[in-house]
Amino acid sequence: xxxxxxxxxxxxxxxxxxxxxxxxxxxxxxxxxxxxxxxxxxxxxxxxxxxxxxxxxxxxxxxxxxxxxxxxxxxxxxxxxxxxxxxxxxxxxxxxxxxxxxxxxxxxxxxxxxxxxxxxxxxxxxxxxxxxxxxxxxxxxxxxxxxxxxxxxxxxxxxxxxxxxxxxxxxxxxxxxxxxxxxxxxxxxxxxxxxxxxxxxxxxxxxxxxxxxxxxxxxxxxxxxxxxxxxxxxxxxxxxxxxxxxxxxxxxxxxxxxxxxxxxxxxxxxxxxxxxxxxxxxxxxxxxxxxxxxxxxxxxxxxxxxxxxxxxxxxxxxxxxxxxxxxxxxxxxxxxxxxxxxxxxxxxxxxxxxxxxxxxxxxxxxxxxxxxxxxxxxxxxxxxxxxxxxxxxxxxxxxxxxxxxxxxxxxxxxxxxxxxxxxxxxxxxxxxxxxxxxxxxxxxxxxxxxxxxxxxxxxxxxxxxxxxxxxxxxxxxxxxxxxxxxxxxxxxxxxxxxxxxxxxxxxxxxxxxxxxxxxxxxxxxxxxxx
Amino acid sequence: xxxxxxxxxxxxxxxxxxxxxxxxxxxxxxxxxxxxxxxxxxxxxxxxxxxxxxxxxxxxxxxxxxxxxxxxxxxxxxxxxxxxxxxxxxxxxxxxxxxxxxxxxxxxxxxxxxxxxxxxxxxxxxxxxxxxxxxxxxxxxxxxxxxxxxxxxxxxxxxxxxxxxxxxxxxxxxxxxxxxxxxxxxxxxxxxxxxxxxxxxxxxxxxxxxxxxxxxxxxxxxxxxxxxxxxxxxxxxxxxxxxxxxxxxxxxxxxxxxxxxxxxxxxxxxxxxxxxxxxxxxxxxxxxxxxxxxxxxxxxxxxxxxxxxxxxxxxxxxxxxxxxxxxxxxxx
Numbered sequence: 001x002x003x004x005x006x007x008x009x010x011x012x013x014x015x016x017x018x019x020x021x022x023x024x025x026x027x028x029x030x031x032x033x034x035x036x037x038x039x040x041x042x043x044x045x046x047x048x049x050x051x052x053x054x055x056x057x058x059x060x061x062x063x064x065x066x067x068x069x070x071x072x073x074x075x076x077x078x079x080x081x082x083x084x085x086x087x088x089x090x091x092x093x094x095x096x097x098x099x100x101x102x103x104x105x106x107x108x109x110x111x112x113x114x115x116x117x118x119x120x121x122x123x124x125x126x127x128x129x130x131x132x133x134x135x136x137x138x139x140x141x142x143x144x145x146x147x148x149x150x151x152x153x154x155x156x157x158x159x160x161x162x163x164x165x166x167x168x169x170x171x172x173x174x175x176x177x178x179x180x181x182x183x184x185x186x187x188x189x190x191x192x193x194x195x196x197x198x199x200x201x202x203x204x205x206x207x208x209x210x211x212x213x214x215x216x217x218x219x220x221x222x223x224x225x226x227x228x229x230x231x232x233x234x235x236x237x238x239x240x241x242x243x244x245x246x247x248x249x250x251x252x253x254x255x256x257x258x259x260x261x262x263x264x265x266x267x268x269x270x271x272x273x274x275x276x277x278x279x280x281x282x283x284x285x286x287x288x289x290x291x292x293x294x295x296x297x298x299x300x301x302x303x304x305x306x307x308x309x310x311x312x313x314x315x316x317x318x319x320x321x322x323x324x325x326x327x328x329x330x331x332x333x334x335x336x337x338x339x340x341x342x343x344x345x346x347x348x349x350x351x352x353x354x355x356x357x358x359x360x361x362x363x364x365x366x367x368x369x370x371x372x373x374x375x376x377x378x379x380x381x382x383x384x385x386x387x388x389x390x391x392x393x394x395x396x397x398x399x400x401x402x403x404x405x406x407x408x409x410x411x412x413x414x415x416x417x418x419x420x421x422x423x424x425x426x427x428x429x430x431x432x433x434x435x436x437x438x439x440x441x442x443x444x445x446x447x448x449x450x451x452x453x454x455x456x457x458x459x460x461x462x463x464x465x466x467x468x469x470x471x472x473x474x475x476x477x478x479x480x481x482x483x484x485x486x487x488x489x490x491x492x493x494x495x496x497x498x499x500x501x502x503x504x505x506x507x508x509x510x511x512x513x514x515x516x517x518x519x520x521x522x523x524x525x526x527x528x529x530x
Numbered sequence: 531x532x533x534x535x536x537x538x539x540x541x542x543x544x545x546x547x548x549x550x551x552x553x554x555x556x557x558x559x560x561x562x563x564x565x566x567x568x569x570x571x572x573x574x575x576x577x578x579x580x581x582x583x584x585x586x587x588x589x590x591x592x593x594x595x596x597x598x599x600x601x602x603x604x605x606x607x608x609x610x611x612x613x614x615x616x617x618x619x620x621x622x623x624x625x626x627x628x629x630x631x632x633x634x635x636x637x638x639x640x641x642x643x644x645x646x647x648x649x650x651x652x653x654x655x656x657x658x659x660x661x662x663x664x665x666x667x668x669x670x671x672x673x674x675x676x677x678x679x680x681x682x683x684x685x686x687x688x689x690x691x692x693x694x695x696x697x698x699x700x701x702x703x704x705x706x707x708x709x710x711x712x713x714x715x716x717x718x719x720x721x722x723x724x725x726x727x728x729x730x731x732x733x734x735x736x737x738x739x740x741x742x743x744x745x746x747x748x749x750x751x752x753x754x755x756x757x758x759x760x761x762x763x764x765x766x767x768x769x770x771x772x773x774x775x776x777x778x779x780x781x782x783x784x785x786x787x788x789x790x791x792x793x794x795x796x797x798x799x800x801x802x803x804x805x806x807x808x809x810x811x812x813x814x815x816x817x818x819x820x821x822x823x824x825x826x827x828x829x830x831x832x833x834x835x836x837x838x839x840x841x842x843x844x845x846x847x848x849x850x851x852x853x854x855x856x857x858x859x860x861x862x
Contacts, residue, residue, distance in 0.1 A: 053862050214688070217722050219862045227688050227861060230590035231614075231852050235597070317756060377591065381598050388599040396604060475595055479557065479583040490586065494565045494750050494812075495727040 013356035014439055021348040025364050028407055031371045032246065034382030038239035048240045058244060060138075061220040064213075065206045065248075067142045069199045072150035075295055077195060080157035082288055086279045094292045095158065096516055099151050101299040103511035105468035105485060106148035107211025108504050111492065112303035113144050114215065115310070122309060140216040147299045148212070149205050152461070153198030155518060156415065159457065160194035163423055166277075193422065196259035197415050200369075203252045204411065207245055207373035210471065221245050222375045229377060242378050249373040253366050304508065307501045314498025324487045324503050328510055331483040334398060334473075335466035338405035339413075339459040345406060346413035346458060351443065354421050355429070369411050376471030379407055383476060401476045405466040412465060416458020420451040460518040467511050484510075555581040556790045559596065561589025561610040562777055566813060570806055574797045580790050589615040590690060596622060596782070606785035607794050609648075611777050612690045616645040617845020623780040624788065626795060633799040634818040638776050641842040647776030648798045649807050650816035652834050653695050654745040654762040655771065656730050661739045667763040671699075671771035674740070675714045683720040684729040684741035687860035691726060691744050691775070697844050697851045699770035702837030705854065712858040722860075727751065734758035742771065745828075746813035753812055767835030774836045776818065 039045055048054055082088045083095035101109070116122050117135040135143075164187070172182040213223045221241050228238035281288050314321055353365035371379065383404055387395040394400050428450065432442040448455075470485045477486070484507040491500035560567065564586045571582045585592070589611040596603050596619045603622070610616050616623070623644040631643050638647035655674075657667050661682075668674050674683060686692045699708045721738050723729045729741035730751045736759075745762050752758055765771040779798055781791040797803045804817035807824075814825045816834075824831060855861040 053856070057862055214724050217724070224862055229594050230588065230688070231690065231693060231848065234849070235594060317754070319753070381594060384595050385598040388602040388604075392602055395602075474587045475591065479585050486586075490564050493563050493727075495731065495747075495754055496565065496750075498754060 013352055013358075013361060017348055017352055017356075017439075021352045021361075021364060024345045024349055025368045027403075028368050028371060028410055030386055031374055031379045031382040031407065034385050035239045035242050035246070035378070037385075038236050039243060042236050044237060045240050048237055054241070054244070057219060057221050057224050057241070058248070060218065061207060061222070061245075061248065064138065064141055064145070064218065064220060065203045065252075067138070068145045068149060068206045069202050071142060071146045072153045072202045073195060073199060075146065075150045076154035076198070077157050077191070078291065079295060080154055080161055082292065084158055084161040086281050086288070088281060088288055088292070089285065094296070097296045097300060098292070099155055099158075099515050099518070100508075100512060101147050101303075102151035102155075102464055103467070103508050103515055104148065104300075104303055105211070105470070105488070105504075105507070106144060106205075106209055107215065107470070108307075108488065108507075109147045109303055110140070110144040110212045110215040111497070112306040113140065113147075115306045115497075116302055122306065136216045137218050141212050141218045143298075144212045144216065145206050145209060147303070148209075149202040150299070152201040152205075152412075152415075153195060155457070155461075156194040156198040156419065157191060160191050160419070164190050193260045194419055196256045197419065200252055200256040201412060201415055204249065204369070204372045207248060207252075208375050208408075210375050210377070221248075225375055226377060229381075235381075238378070242374055245373045245375075246370055249370060252373075253369055257362075257366070304505075307505050310497045310501040311505065314501065317498065319496070319498050321499060321502055324482070324484060324506065327482040327484050327487045327503060328506055330481055331467050331485065331507070332510065334401055334405065334477075334481075334483060335463045337398070337402045338409070338466040339463035341402055342406045342410055342413035342462040343417070343455050343459045346410060346417055347455070350414055350417045350421055351447070354418060355426060365414070368414065371407060372411050376408060376469060377475075379404060380472040380475040383407075383472075396476070396478050398478055398481065401473065401478070401481075404472045404476050405462070405469060408469065408472060409462045409465045412461035413458035416456070416461055417451055417454045420454025420457075421447070424450040457518050460514050463514055464511055467507060555583050556606050556794060557604050558582055558584045558607045558609055558794065559592045559605040560584050560586050561592050561608075561612075561615060567609070569810060570798070570803065573802065573806070574794060577797065577802075578790075578793060580793070582794070590618070593618045601784050603782055603784050605782050606788070606791040607779055607781055608645075609777075609779045609798075610645075612694060613640075613645070613647075613776060613778060613841045613844050614690055614694060614848055616640070616778055616780050617842070617848075619780075620644050620845065622783055624783045624785075626781065627792065630792070630796050630799060633820070635820075637774075637841065638818050639778075639842075640780075641840065645778045645780035646795065646799065647778040647818050647841075648795075648803075649777050650774050650818050650831060651691075651744040651746055651777070652764060652816070652836070653691070653771055653773045653775075654743060654764055656733050656741045656743050656748060656760055656762055658733045658736050658739050659759040659761050661736060664761065664763060667740065669763075669766045670769045671742070671765060672711065672769075675711070675718065677718070679718055679740060681719045681721070682739040683715070683718060684723055684732050684738040685715075685720050685860075686723045686725050686729060686743075687855055689725045692742065693848070693851055693855070694775055694844055695742065695770065695773050696855065697847045698773040698837050698839050700851060700854070701839040701843070701847065702770050705850075709854060709858060712854070712860065716859060730760060731755075734760045744775075746815050749813045764829055764834065767833075768837060770837045772834065772836045773839075774816075774831070774834050775841060777815070 079098050083091045083098065088094065114121065114135065168190070169182055169186050172186045177185065208222060210222050210226050213220050214226065221244055225238045225241050228241065229235065349365055349368055352361045383400060387400055424447070428446050429442050432446045433439070437445070468485055470489055473483055473486055474489065477483070484503045487503040488500050558571070571584055574580065575582055592608065593610070593615040596605055596608060608616065608619060608623070625643045626646055631639050631646055634647055638650065639645065655667055696708060699711065721732065723732065726743040726747045727750065729743050730747045732738045733741045734751055734755055748760060748762050751760065779795050781788055781795060785791045799819055801819065801822065804819045804822045807815045807817045808822065814828055816824045816828070816831045852861060
């Protein structure tokens with residue numbers, strides 16, 4: 001099968017590829033199947049859709065997702081530009097520091113922000129004032145979720161800036177366009193796919209987040225789903241609300257797809273890529289540094305500082321502190337397996353969608369996102385339902401936990417692979433095929449090396465997300481299997497923040513090297529090896 | 531590639547280690563916090579030689595899990611934070627033997643004998659001792675509705691313990707009185723928290739003066755902040771704000787080792803299992819078995835009179851409580 005290289009069949013996707021990609025997407029859709037089962041068994045669908053509160057929740061959710069996406073883009077794009085295209089002093093250091101908040105779980109971020117800005121926070125003690133304004137609600141959620149998610153946009157924008165062929169911009173300048181006009185007409189459109197994809201990941205994360213909105217007391221669909229699950233024990237209404245989240249995901253996907261289609265650019269090949277001349281900031285250096293300091297200060301130094309303060313308080317109060325090494329090993333193992341599995345699963349879906357574009361292949365790729373705005377609890381319960389009933393040998397094994405991570409974070413693997421695949425012209429593959437090389441060998445010898453950087457980046461994103469994952473981990477882990485996230489949960493549950501600071505800091509420390517690999521200079525980009 | 535192979539091997543080893551249960555081990559789903567009850571499980575193993583595997587989680591989420599697992603649930607025992615979670619999976623629980631049930635007062639167990647309370651907790655009003663003198667703290671939740679406390683009260687409407695308190699008020703005082711109370715409280719602009727611990731912390735920080743919580747969280751917060759200016763005030767007997775509820779346990783009907791499972795529940799109610807709450811636990815819950823007194827400093831259990839309500843009915847009443855909390859704007 002794989003040796004057939006008929007010229008006329010080139011646009012038809014090979015059957016094995018279609019089957020594998022189809023099977024992957026079918027597995028990813030299990031949570032949706034579960035929701036349909038639950039809603040069908042008495043979901044009061046119409047009744048819930050008719051309630052005003054339901055639509056208030058939808059509005060709240062959309063406002064929050066829109067706000068977090070906007071603020072993430074506003075923070076990320078200038079930051080990515082500064083560290084890749086200018087002579088900003090210490091830009092490599094800024095580049096790494098700005099990506100680090102990605103390793104802070106959003107619920108930890110929320111705890112830290114409340115611990116600092118909150119009414120009983122450290123800032124109040126420092127200022128010595130009686131009361132602080134309330135930081136909860138919409139704005140508190142917005143800041144905490146921006147902290148936790150802007151690095152998605154930042155990392156993708158950074159890599160887009162780096163892979164952008166400067167000759168297009170130079171040509172525009174040569175033809176007399178002003179720098180602003182060049183940015184708007186040449187640079188911005190080329191960035192659009194990466195920023196759009198990053199924004200999609202931010203939106204999906206925000207839709208699915210429970211930890212932040214619950215601590216900040218802001219009502220969203222996800223919070224309502226948790227409250228339903230936790231208090232009614234009638235699982236059908238929660239399933240109905242979850243389907244609304246799926247519908248919102250659909251809207252986000254359509255928007256992102258439109259953005260992506262408008263900015264399709266191939267670079268001619270890795271060999272011609274070269275760095276552009278850095279922009280001299282001149283008198284803008286000070287404001288640029290102030291901007292970077294503000295972002296890194298608020299989103300990295302502040303939460304780390306609060307954790308360090310709690311740790312110090314624990315030492316002062318002589319609380320038993322221990323370093324959770326075995327929990328760290330648990331996190332690393334499960335997350336690494338999830339990263340590898342997600343990349344392996346994402347490759348066929350990405351290749352099918354981008355190399356054999358058709359309505360069907362695009363739909364399949366889009367469908368793989370469908371369950372991604374679902375809260376971890378819903379995904380966990382859906383897998384409990386299927387595994388306990390139909391795959392009991394797998395139930396409560398590490399394999400199922402890894403599978404749950406893949407279901408939750410699959411788009412992040414795609415987000416790494418697709419831009420890389422998109423940036424490589426199909427002509428390389430066509431050349432190989434025309435020389436009589438079969439499709440599998442072509443993929444292995446030509447495509448894979450070219451997208452290696454993307455696969456590593458996607459794997460790293462999945463890894464980092466899995467390191468932080470809590471709700472699905474709690475319900476699906478093998479009994480006795482502990483991760484750093486479950487350890488943090490266990491301790492914050494009884495208010496032992498000083499003890500919880502240890503696993504939280506350890507989580508940041510062990511995740512950081514992986515992040516460094518993704519964000520550090522061209523080490524993993526295809527150009528370096530070619 | 532080598533590292534991937536190593537990881538895969540490690541993963542496989544962990545997977546087999548994780549799913550090796552079934553034969554000699556007892557599987558417990560615990561909604562009670564690991565930090566608090568882990569020593570109890572160790573004691574049980576020491577005493578009986580029965581190994582215990584514990585899945586810790588949120589009580590309600592574990593109840594939902596047991597329901598989704600259906601007859602294939604690996605759980606033998608469900609050890610939950612509240613009667614509501616136990617009630618939610620009642621149809622999957624076995625009836626417990628009389629000698630186990632009779633260790634506790636009938637008000638602390640299921641009327642059909644499917645679950646039994648293992649420790650008690652009283653609703654209290656936690657207060658900041660710098661801001662409020664003990665004599666000023668209301669003796670009834672109905673006296674909370676005073677403009678003096680505007681913006682100074684903390685509640686956790688999404689938390690099961692607050693919801694159980696509202697159920698108690700509904701059953702004791704009627705739906706209308708409860709609705710009015712909730713609306714009047716709302717007028718005072720209460721501060722909303724996720725659960726009990728943050729309320730007690732907020733009281734310690736002076737963010738609020740009074741908080742409606744379970745009594746034992748005070749002791750947990752004192753572990754973290756030894757000098758915190760907080761105390762509990764126990765409302766008058768019969769007040770809905772003085773509800774005494776329980777954490778409890780039940781045996782799954784699908785349990786393959788149901789003898790061991792019953793032995794475990796027996797152990798929880800044995801003198802040793804009950805004395806744990808007096809001698810060891812960081813918090814200070816009430817032992818429920820007759821003849822074992824609570825930690826010094828706590829009012830004795832027999833003096834605590836909540837409203838005259840039946841905890842068994844809380845599961846069935848839950849939906850109406852949630853509905854009321856929605857109508858009055860506490861939940862969406």
